[in-house]
Amino acid sequence: MTVINLSFDEMWDKFVTCDHTYDGLFFTAVKTTKIYCRPSCKSRKPKKINVEFYPDRKEVENAGYRACKRCQPEVEHSPHIALVREIISFLVNHSRQRLQLKDISDHVGLSPFHLERIFKQETGETPRSYLEKIRVDKASHLLKTTNHTNLEICFEVGFQSPSNFYKVFRRSKHCSPSEYRARMSKEAVE
Numbered sequence: 001m002t003v004i005n006l007s008f009d010e011m012w013d014k015f016v017t018c019d020h021t022y023d024g025l026f027f028t029a030v031k032t033t034k035i036y037c038r039p040s041c042k043s044r045k046p047k048k049i050n051v052e053f054y055p056d057r058k059e060v061e062n063a064g065y066r067a068c069k070r071c072q073p074e075v076e077h078s079p080h081i082a083l084v085r086e087i088i089s090f091l092v093n094h095s096r097q098r099l100q101l102k103d104i105s106d107h108v109g110l111s112p113f114h115l116e117r118i119f120k121q122e123t124g125e126t127p128r129s130y131l132e133k134i135r136v137d138k139a140s141h142l143l144k145t146t147n148h149t150n151l152e153i154c155f156e157v158g159f160q161s162p163s164n165f166y167k168v169f170r171r172s173k174h175c176s177p178s179e180y181r182a183r184m185s186k187e188a189v190e
Contacts, residue, residue, distance in 0.1 A: 004055070004092045010141055011053045014039045021123065021133065024085045025092070027054045027073055029065045036060045041071035083108060084122045087115070091127065095134045096158040101127060135159060136172045143181040144188075150177045 004025050006014075014022045020040035029036040029052045036054070037043065054060035057074060061067075067074040090107050091099070104127055105112040119127050138157040142148055151162055159165035169177050 004089050006092065008053065009145065010138070011039070012048060012051065013137075013141060015041075015051070016045055018042055019137075021088070021130070023073075024081060025055075025088060027057060027060045028052075029054055029060050029063065034065050035068050036065040036073060037068040038071045038073045041068055041073075043068065043070050080118050080122050083110075084119060087119055087127065088130070091131050092134055095131060095138065096156070098158075098160060099131060131158075132168045133172065136169055139165070139169060139177065140173065140180065143177055144184045153177065 006026070011022075011026055011028070013019075015028045015037075018040045020038075022039040024038070026039065027036045028039060028041070030046045031050045031052060032046065036057075052063075054063065086108055087104060090104060094103075101112040101116060105115045108115060110118070116126060119125070119130070123130060125133070135157045139153050142153045142156065143150075146153075148156065150165075154162050154165040157165075159168070166176060169180070173180050175183065
């Protein structure tokens with residue numbers, strides 16, 4: 001089992017937005033109902049204070065939680081799911097580094113071509129686009145929760161150049177990092 005380095009607030013954001021890309025990397029447990037879910041579960045969201053996150057299904061079940069009947073977090077959906085989770089964990093944990101497909105393939109023990117083919121088949125994305133999504137997610141979180149400059153955030157989340165950061169961020173969020181921060185600040189006030 002590989003543990004991913006996400007804060008409680010980052011995992012909460014993934015859970016609230018029903019982000020399926022983090023399914024299997026952590027589980028969301030609701031203290032009041034004693035039920036655990038995938039991050040992508042579409043069920044009504046509980047209060048934040050009633051939520052705990054667990055990195056492993058066995059751990060959450062040992063804590064006394066039962067599986068959600070809606071999202072069925074105990075069911076594996078693909079024979080490659082363990083491999084894809086390992087790749088995603090590697091991408092999340094090394095997102096600040098300059099990564100190439102060869103680095104990822106060396107980590108999981110597959111050829112770069114085979115790795116990319118399986119990953120795209122399972123997620124619908126290439127490892128590179130997935131890594132960019134992770135970086136944009138981290139940048140979004142930092143834009144909402146810190147006063148760091150866009151340039152500081154760019155390098156902190158792993159982008160190698162500001163121009164690439166702005167291009168990828170705009171493609172993903174349909175606005176610039178500054179516009180995103182302004183919008184999030186305005187929503188927090190309302």
